[in-house]
Structure formats: C-alpha cells, structure tokens
Amino acid sequence: MATVQVSEAEKVYILHGVRDDLRVDGRGCEDYRHMEIETDVVSNTDGSAKVSLGHTDVLVGVKAEIGKPRPMVPHEGYLEFFVDCSANATPEFEGRGGDELGVELSNTLYKVFNNRSSIDLKSLCISPGEHCWVLYVDVLLLQCDGNLFDAISVAIKAALFNTKIPKVHLSENEEGGKEIELSDDPYDCMRLNVENVPCIVTLCKVGYRHVVDATLQEKACSVASLIISVTHKGTITCVRKVGGGSLDPESIFEMTEVRQDPPPPYSSSCHLPFRPSQHISTGFPVRRSNCNRFV
Amino acid sequence: MAGVELLSDQGYRLDGRKATELRKVQARMGVFAQADGSAYIEQGNTKALAVVYGPHEVRMSRSKTLHDRAVINCQYSMATFSTAERKRRPHGDRKSTEMSLHLKQTFEAAVLTNLYPRSQIDIYVKILQSDGGNYSACVNAATLAVIDAGIPMRDYVCACTAGFVDETPLADLCHAEESGGGTSLALALLPRGGHIALLQMDARLHQDHLETLMEAAMTACKGVSKVLDQVVRQHLQEVSALTGE
Numbered sequence: 001m002a003t004v005q006v007s008e009a010e011k012v013y014i015l016h017g018v019r020d021d022l023r024v025d026g027r028g029c030e031d032y033r034h035m036e037i038e039t040d041v042v043s044n045t046d047g048s049a050k051v052s053l054g055h056t057d058v059l060v061g062v063k064a065e066i067g068k069p070r071p072m073v074p075h076e077g078y079l080e081f082f083v084d085c086s087a088n089a090t091p092e093f094e095g096r097g098g099d100e101l102g103v104e105l106s107n108t109l110y111k112v113f114n115n116r117s118s119i120d121l122k123s124l125c126i127s128p129g130e131h132c133w134v135l136y137v138d139v140l141l142l143q144c145d146g147n148l149f150d151a152i153s154v155a156i157k158a159a160l161f162n163t164k165i166p167k168v169h170l171s172e173n174e175e176g177g178k179e180i181e182l183s184d185d186p187y188d189c190m191r192l193n194v195e196n197v198p199c200i201v202t203l204c205k206v207g208y209r210h211v212v213d214a215t216l217q218e219k220a221c222s223v224a225s226l227i228i229s230v231t232h233k234g235t236i237t238c239v240r241k242v243g244g245g246s247l248d249p250e251s252i253f254e255m256t257e258v259r260q261d262p263p264p265p266y267s268s269s270c271h272l273p274f275r276p277s278q279h280i281s282t283g284f285p286v287r288r289s290n291c292n293r294f295v
Numbered sequence: 296m297a298g299v300e301l302l303s304d305q306g307y308r309l310d311g312r313k314a315t316e317l318r319k320v321q322a323r324m325g326v327f328a329q330a331d332g333s334a335y336i337e338q339g340n341t342k343a344l345a346v347v348y349g350p351h352e353v354r355m356s357r358s359k360t361l362h363d364r365a366v367i368n369c370q371y372s373m374a375t376f377s378t379a380e381r382k383r384r385p386h387g388d389r390k391s392t393e394m395s396l397h398l399k400q401t402f403e404a405a406v407l408t409n410l411y412p413r414s415q416i417d418i419y420v421k422i423l424q425s426d427g428g429n430y431s432a433c434v435n436a437a438t439l440a441v442i443d444a445g446i447p448m449r450d451y452v453c454a455c456t457a458g459f460v461d462e463t464p465l466a467d468l469c470h471a472e473e474s475g476g477g478t479s480l481a482l483a484l485l486p487r488g489g490h491i492a493l494l495q496m497d498a499r500l501h502q503d504h505l506e507t508l509m510e511a512a513m514t515a516c517k518g519v520s521k522v523l524d525q526v527v528r529q530h531l532q533e534v535s536a537l538t539g540e
C-alpha cells in the first residue's frame with residue numbers, strides 16, 4: 001500500500017485511542033467509514049461500479065468475452081481478475097511501481113473466488129467444451145487511503161450485479177460447425193446472481209485490539225492484519241494473514257468471532273443497492289446512487 | 296468511400312453534429328482530495344481523469360534535477376476497459392509512451408517551470424473511456440488539474456482534433472471518424488496569444504488544405520478554452536463560497 005510516515009508520538013496516540021475504542025476520526029474499533037457505491041459508470045463495459053470508502057476510490061469494469069473453457073471444467077465459464085494500481089493514487093505507483101501490489105491483490109481475488117458457490121459458473125457456459133463466457137474483471141485503483149481489499153470486494157460485487165451478458169443463440173451452419181449469434185437487443189441479456197459473492201473484511205491488529213477499516217496511519221501502527229472473505233450466510237471462503245508481525249491463535253479466534261457479528265449487517269447492506277425495497281439498518285451508512293455520472 | 300459516410304449531403308456527421316460542431320464538454324475540478332490537483336473531463340463519450348502531484352523534490356533519479364527549472368514528468372495510461380476491445384496493458388506500450396512524451400512537451404511550453412528550480416511536477420492522466428480525441432481530452436483534463444494544483448501557467452492549454460472530408464474541415468473527431476482512414480490533425484493551443492504547443496497530423500493531405508484545417512482546429516480549441524474558463528471560474532466561486540469569502 002502507499003506508505004505514510006508516522007512519528008512515534010503519533011503511534012502512541014493511535015494505540016492509546018484504539019485501546020479505549022476511540023480512533024483518530026472518532027469511529028469505534030468496528031465502525032466503517034462512509035461508503036458510496038455507484039453502478040453503471042463506464043458505458044462501454046458490460047458492467048461497472050465505483051466505490052468510495054472514505055478517501056479510497058476504486059473503479060471496477062467487467063467485460064464479457066467468448067472464450068474456450070478450461071480443460072478440467074468444460075461445463076463452466078471463468079473469471080479473470082486484473083488490478084491496476086494507477087499512478088493517480090500515489091506517485092510511487094508510476095511505471096512498474098504499482099505492479100507488485102496489483103499482482104498481490106489479483107492473486108488474493110483469485111483465491112477468494114476460487115470455490116463452487118460464489119458465482120454460478122455453469123450459467124456462463126455456452127456449449128460445453130467449446131465456448132463459454134469469460135468475465136474479465138478489471139479493477140482500477142484511483143485513490144488509496146487504506147482498506148483496499150474491502151473496497152475492491154464491494155466494487156466487484158456491485159459490478160457483477162450490474163453486468164449484463166447478451167443472450168446467445170446457437171445454430172448450425174452449412175459445414176456442420178456451430179455458429180454463435182448474439183442477440184442485438186440491448187435488453188435481451190442475462191444477469192448474474194451475486195447473492196453468494198463474498199465480501200472481504202480486513203482486520204488490523206493495533207496494540208492488543210483489532211480495528212476494522214484501517215486508514216493508512218492506523219496501518220502503519222499495526223503489526224499484522226487478517227483478511228477474511230465471507231458471504232452473507234456467514235460462510236468463510238478465504239482467510240489470509242498479511243504483515244510482518246505474528247498473531248496469537250486466540251486473537252485470530254477473537255477476530256473471526258467479531259467477523260460473525262458485523263458481516264451479516266455488512267454484507268447484507270451490500271444488498272442495499274441491489275434490493276431497494278429492503279431497508280436494513282446497518283452500523284455504517286451506505287448511500288446508493290445509480291446515476292451515470294462518475295463524480 | 297469513407298468520405299461518403301462521414302459527412303452526409305445535408306452536412307450532418309455520423310453522430311448528428313455539423314461539421315464544425317464540438318462534442319459536449321463537461322468537466323469538474325478537485326475530484327480527489329489526496330492529490331495536489333485533479334480534474335475529470337468528458338468530451339462526448341471520451342472520459343479522462345488527470346491528477347497532478349507537485350511541485351516536490353525530484354524522486355528516484357537525482358540526476359534528472361535541473362538547476363534552473365522544474366522537471367515535468369507525465370504518464371499517460373488507459374484503463375483496460377476503456378476501449379471496445381479489452382486492452383491488456385494499461386501503460387508501457389509504445390503508444391502510451393509516445394503520448395506521455397507529447398504531454399510532457401506540451402506542458403513544458405505552458406507551465407512556468409523557472410519558478411520551481413530543482414523540483415518535479417508529476418502529471419498522471421488516465422483514460423476511462425475512449426471514443427476518439429484521447430490526446431485532446433488528456434491535455435484539457437491536465438490543464439484543469441494543473442490549475443487546481445495552483446501551479447502557474449502562461450495560459451490555458453486547449454487541445455482539439457480536426458479532420459478533412461469532402462473539402463470540409465471537421466472539428467472534434469470521434470473514434471469512427473479517426474479510424475476511417477482520413478486526415479486527422481491534433482492541435483494544442485495557448486488561446487490568448489495563439490501559440491501552438493503541439494501539432495501532429497497523420498495521413499495525407501494536400502498542402503493547399505493545410506491552412507483551412509489548421510484554422511478549423513484553432514477555432515475549435517478556442518471554443519474549448521471558453522468552456523474550460525467557465526469551469527475554472529465556477530469552481531473558484533464554489534470553493535470561495537465554502538471558505539466564506
């Protein structure tokens with residue numbers, strides 16, 4: 001992540017605050033920053049979303065293309081992730097500087113989505129063994145102020161929800177080969193079921209307590225963090241520990257228990273933009289705006 | 296022939312514009328709080344985002360430091376989903392490097408670099424959606440971002456493309472018109488003095504037509520500069536209203 005210099009006095013101040021459940025910007029240890037989600041921002045993609053979590057801005061575009069299915073799983077399509085840490089976020093990402101972080105983020109995303117239940121990959125199949133839909137999910141980091149994983153996962157969920165895949169008609173041509181026709185009607189499309197798409201929650205260990213949605217300053221004071229991806233039913237799909245410090249096994253269990261609490265309101269609040277009729281009271285405010293404007 | 300499709304008999308282009316009509320330009324300044332200056336511009340369907348960091352100390356290679364003026368460092372990149380066909384590499388390919396160099400040249404002509412010796416100004420431009428006129432959108436967005444960062448410039452830098460079809464110059468080409476194979480001229484202008492910061496033309500053109508084409512491009516740039524000026528003044532009003540002046 002983009003690094004920020006924190007002095008010893010500031011570190012002590014943050015540590016003491018977290019110990020008393022009061023962070024620098026007034027939040028509690030388990031409170032998220034204000035989040036804004038906008039869908040359908042880039043018109044020549046099949047689905048897109050922009051998420052602002054405090055000062056962290058992430059833009060995700062999904063493009064669907066027809067490709068060959070993987071040999072081991074001929075009845076399924078697949079997803080390809082690419083994270084672009086652009087120089088907009090910080091000058092350190094200029095040229096090849098952002099590649100390392102980008103690769104780390106995309107590898108984590110592959111692990112998070114690498115299971116049967118997140119996305120119904122069978123619905124992406126056109127003809128088994130020959131054609132399938134490949135969804136290219138491209139993440140663009142615009143501003144970086146800590147907690148990238150959470151913002152990226154929410155943006156991916158919103159973008160996949162927004163994705164419209166054109167319906168396909170298979171026909172036989174003269175030589176007996178298959179021909180694929182895409183319907184021209186922009187409304188004749190297939191939507192994806194994103195109920196089981198997991199959301200990632202990052203917990204940073206600061207002092208003896210853990211905080212959710214850490215800013216860059218808090219990240220600089222923490223020794224290690226735990227990244228947990230969880231679906232709205234409470235199923236955990238991936239757990240990763242990052243950072244140079246070590247975590248006590250008890251603190252890991254403590255963290256996962258905390259995860260059971262906020263994830264139901266957090267991931268169900270991710271459904272807020274997707275089911276406008278359902279109002280769920282959440283711990284943090286989520287505003288949904290479905291306009292086409294980028295800012 | 297490509298010319299027949301690009302300009303109809305009644306004088307309308309593919310998207311319904313007249314020959315000298317520009318696309319709708321919408322811009323906003325100060326979109327990112329963390330950067331020193333930022334701006335977002337939409338020219339028709341082309342969307343560009345520019346971010347400016349600086350002036351600050353020269354990073355990485357100290358040898359690049361100039362003793363009497365600032366170094367301008369530009370990077371042009373496109374989002375992978377910006378084009379109709381997905382782009383695999385956002386930056387680092389030849390076209391992006393060439394564009395970055397052009398942007399650097401353009402802004403070295405406009406920014407008062409001798410006020411900041413031994414320092415560096417970074418301009419990063421990202422194309423979010425590409426529909427022709429990429430370079431012009433970048434230059435316009437970068438101008439607004441540099442103004443937002445408070446870095447002094449000689450004048451606005453406005454850019455626009457122009458083409459030539461059926462003895463008529465077309466202003467502000469979209470992607471279909473650019474790739475149609477006809478002439479395409481990109482011009483970056485400092486409107487008050489009429490100085491040209493960058494001029495680039497592809498494809499063949501008879502030398503008699505060059506004058507007309509350049510005139511058309513310069514008029515289009517002046518039109519764009521009016522819009523940019525409007526955006527800057529409005530932004531200043533909003534900001535000064537917030538600070539209570």
